[in-house]
Amino acid sequence: MKLYNTLTKTKETFQSLKPKEVGMYVCGVTVYDYCHIGHARAYVVFDTLKRYLTYCGYTVNHVQNFTDIDDKILKRADEKGQPAMQLVDEMLAAYFTDMDALNIGHASFYPRVTEHISEIIVFVEALIEKGFAYEVNGDVYFRVSQYEGYGKLSKRNLDQMQAGARVEKNVSKEHPMDFALWKADTASEIAWDSPWGKGRPGWHIECSAMSRQYLGNSFDIHGGGMDLIFPHHENEIAQTEALTGIPMAHYWVHNGFVKVNEEKMSKSLGNFFTIKEVLKTVPAPVLRLFFLMTQYRMPINYSxxxxxxxxxxxxxxxxxxxxxxxxxxxxxxxxxxxxxxxxxxxxxxxxxxxxxxxxxxxxxxxxxxxxxxxxxxxxxxxGLTIETPKSEEIPENISALAAQRWQAKLAKDWELADTLRTQIQAAGYVMEDSKDSYKVKMGE
RNA sequence: GGAGACGUAGCCAAGUGGUAAGGCCGCGGUCUGCAAAACCGCUAUUCGGCAGUUCAAAUCUGCCCGUCUCCUCCA
Missing domain, CATH: 1.20.120.640 (Anticodon-binding domain of a subclass of class I aminoacyl-tRNA synthetases)
Structure with a gap:
């Protein structure tokens, strides 16, 4: 099959590293809120990719992380006045409820950041040793200028990025684009000891460390939403390839956004619909079909x-x-x-x-x-499961009306038959006749 | 300022050089006492606009118009 590779900007013939085996890492969610249908689209896309690869005879080793510690989680937990890990557990459960409804198969592994701190520390130490990272007052930064390929995924170079107006100023960094591998933190409830003092991992390093642990230095597919191309995936590539010297993933696959009124659905704009809400209005396969009726790289306008x-x-x-x-x-x-x-x-x-x-x-x-x-x-x-029309409970009075109408019809009393049909419809049901039988269904 | 995506019928959406898939809606027909469902047929001489390349362009090139995204957390 052919897959569009963000790295090369072309559709490439897919060839797995190992025969009939695919290693696929999909960036998961930060568990601090309910998932919206933008998330739903991403995971429907990669679930469908996985199903198709399986259909083609591959065994797919699918790894998807959960970011279960970061600023947003701590902030939200604080606002709600609950322990961070309790919030995480709740959102994790909600994640699976939503995804199961959409018939999204489970990954082979769901590594969580908080369970891989030691691997992350080892990774960061190795980067420091190789000169790709440096420590400043308990923070550790990736030395972007040291890594030659920086920008190869998002197709931009350091000069262009610096020209952007929104590069944060941080005097402790050598280069404005250097990003945190480890953040010093002595204040919050959740922090780990490290060679650089108490703190927690930066955002990008988890995926480098965990994908490497479960899929190796080099694997087949790395996926996520378009918005992850920069900086997240760019930084992952920098970290991993600086360490290993070989390509992290061979195919970088990114799905398009879900939009609302032609604008990207996002939390900051407040224009998002949660999966939970939407599934109250339509059966889950309809939402899934809605996504799949558009090619995954195209934007979808939700309405x-x-x-x-x-x-x-x-x-x-x-x-x-x-x-x-x-x-x-x-x-x-x-x-x-x-x-x-x-x-x-x-x-x-x-x-x-x-x-x-x-x-x-x-x-x-x-x-x-x-x-x-x-x-x-x-x-x-x-991944479209068809809900076999349940033998819905038709209220007794309705079935009685239906039976009466059928008799009237057999007696060719069209007037009575039509009156009864109207009554049945008024009650919200539909009668469908066939040659020698009839059906009563819930109306639309 | 830099990087990139998109613009196809009333709505949604495939189609990257060979003469416009599919879904929804609409219209006509078959079936039916009437319906519903199903089936059959019809529905863009045209692909944002203007030039150009070519025997041939929605598809390639240039310019213009419009919408969106990324460069900050984001699927």
């Missing part, structure tokens, strides 16, 4: 209206799968070929879903189990 439209499309799939099927042979190979071709092209789920709808059409037209199985196969790769 209730769009989500509703996708909901209608989703119902089409559900309806097709709810209909009875028959053991009928069918040659599905061209559908599968098209589906794979789409997915092979930089995970073009938008195109792949066109094939899904072709399968839906074929299934509706033929009632063949072959198309049904094919459709289920595609949906599984896309």
């Amino acid at each position: 209730d209206h769009e989500l509703k439209e996708v909901g209608v499309a989703y119902h089409k799939i559900v309806a097709a799968l709810s209909a009875p099927t028959h053991q009928i042979e069918a040659d599905v190979s061209s559908f599968r070929y098209d589906f794979k071709a789409a997915m092979d092209d930089d995970l073009n789920t938008a195109k792949a879903i066109a094939v899904v709808f072709s399968s839906v059409k074929a299934l509706n037209a033929t009632g063949s189990t072959a198309y049904r199985d094919l459709l289920l196969e595609f949906l599984d790769v896309l």
Whole structure:
């Protein structure tokens, strides 16, 4: 398959380092708040990538971190007047509730920063030893000017970055772009002893240390949202490659943003919707389908209206799968070929879903189990679980009305039949007739 | 100031040189007592604008217009 690599700015043919095995590191969340649908998109994308690689016969070793100590966590915990680790535990639980709802498979490992302090310290010590880092009053900084490749991922050089108006001034740093590997902290409740005194890790170092521990010095895919390209991933590359001298990851994959009214969804703008909220309005697979109907690198503008439209499309799939099927042979190979071709092209789920709808059409037209199985196969790769329409409890009075209407219809008393149908609809239910039976469903 | 992305029908969205996928909506038809569902058909001579390259461009080049992102925490 081909994957767009941020590092080279081209679609490259994916080739794993080890045959049939993929090492993939996806940057996780800082657990201080509920996840919004921007997070949802990112993890849906990488879950779908993982599912497709698995479908293609790879074993995917997926590692995703949790940043469970940092300024935002401490600040939020302080505001809420609760211990930081309690906040972390709550948000961690909420994370899994949200992701499970979206059918996002679990990673092989979920390393947490607070459980890898010693590995981080060893990493920082090694960087100091090699001259890539220096200590100032208990802080340790990465020496950006010492690392030649700095800027190769985000395609900018140090001069350009310094020209930016928003580079923070910090007199203790040798270079304004030097970033913290270790932050001195003697005041807060959570700090660890280190060769440089009490403190905690900087943000970027955790991913360098933990990816190295679980996936090795060099692995296949490193992913996250576009906003992580700089500085986070740039800094990870600097740290790891300064230490090892070999490429950290071969494919750097980044998903596009979720926008609201054409603006990036973000906490600072306050324009975010949490996964929790959105899933109150639509079934989880609809949200997932909403994301997958756009190629992962394109921005998506979130709106209730769009989500509703996708909901209608989703119902089409559900309806097709709810209909009875028959053991009928069918040659599905061209559908599968098209589906794979789409997915092979930089995970073009938008195109792949066109094939899904072709399968839906074929299934509706033929009632063949072959198309049904094919459709289920595609949906599984896309992580779309179809909720089998539950035999919803239809209130007794409604079923009674429905039975009456059916009798009236058989008696050709159209007037009574229509009156009863209207009553049923007024109560929020729908009657669907077929040749010799009828169904009562919840109205939309 | 620097770096980059995007602009395709009423809405969403594929398509990177060979003559516009798919979804939603809308319209017509089949079926149905009427509906619903399903099925069939129709719905962009045209891809932000203007030039250029080419036998051929939504796709390449240049300029312009518009929107967004990154350079600070961010999926």
